[in-house]
Amino acid sequence: GNSVTQMEGPVTLSEEAFLTINCTYTATGYPSLFWYVQYPGEGLQLLLKATKADDKGSNKGFEATYRKETTSFHLEKGSVQVSDSAVYFCALRAAGAGSYQLTFGKGTKLSVIP
Amino acid sequence: DSGVTQTPKHLITATGQRVTLRCSPRSGDLSVYWYQQSLDQGLQFLIQYYNGEERAKGNILERFSAQQFPDLHSELNLSSLELGDSALYFCASSAPGADSPLHFGNGTRLTVT
Numbered sequence: 236g237n238s239v240t241q242m243e244g245p246v247t248l249s250e251e252a253f254l255t256i257n258c259t260y261t262a263t264g265y266p267s268l269f270w271y272v273q274y275p276g277e278g279l280q281l282l283l284k285a286t287k288a289d290d291k292g293s294n295k296g297f298e299a300t301y302r303k304e305t306t307s308f309h310l311e312k313g314s315v316q317v318s319d320s321a322v323y324f325c326a327l328r329a330a331g332a333g334s335y336q337l338t339f340g341k342g343t344k345l346s347v348i349p
Numbered sequence: 350d351s352g353v354t355q356t357p358k359h360l361i362t363a364t365g366q367r368v369t370l371r372c373s374p375r376s377g378d379l380s381v382y383w384y385q386q387s388l389d390q391g392l393q394f395l396i397q398y399y400n401g402e403e404r405a406k407g408n409i410l411e412r413f414s415a416q417q418f419p420d421l422h423s424e425l426n427l428s429s430l431e432l433g434d435s436a437l438y439f440c441a442s443s444a445p446g447a448d449s450p451l452h453f454g455n456g457t458r459l460t461v462t
Contacts, residue, residue, distance in 0.1 A: 271453075278351065278453040279439065284448075286447075328450075335447050336405055337441075342391060342392070
């Protein structure tokens with residue numbers, strides 16, 4: 236079956252530090268990959284996506300590259316801000332039994348301190 | 350704003366009771382998904398509907414049921430509630446195809462006392 240493994244948190248960084256959150260996946264076929272972000276008290280928001288190998292998704296300074304050879308989709312940001320404090324979820328979407336539900340990792344909580 | 354509307358935002362009820370959670374998908378989206386988010390289990394897929402028909406089932410308990418109506422809104426019914434059902438319940442909708450992301454509502458926080 237499909238699965239997503241992401242690094243366990245929590246992660247605490249100082250403002251302007253470099254961020255990497257690792258994500259690897261297992262899937263049959265060719266999944267689409269997503270990063271979602273959940274701010275405190277809110278729902279999940281799509282952060283970025285990539286739909287095929289070597290695609291790079293980017294948004295709000297965050298980037299992730301779809302690496303088929305290593306089955307990875309690591310999230311990076313060059314300089315984090317306090318406002319980036321949230322929980323980040325890696326997810327994949329692949330066809331299976333006629334359904335396209337998202338399979339999520341367990342989430343990584345990021346805290347950015349001034 | 351994702352365009353997905355969930356009501357109510359909060360629900361507090363007692364064990365053994367039954368509740369209904371409601372979801373209106375984004376305009377034009379035919380698929381609706383329900384997820385449960387709890388501290389220990391993370392985000393668990395419950396069930397998917399596509400244009401009124403059940404498409405896939407995940408880790409949904411027999412005490413839970415859902416349906417999607419002709420106007421495409423969906424309801425998740427939770428019955429014989431237990432303390433362990435306390436969680437955030439999210440609805441999401443999407444356009445067809447694996448490339449399309451799911452768009453999530455803000456969730457309904459259910460507390461069973």
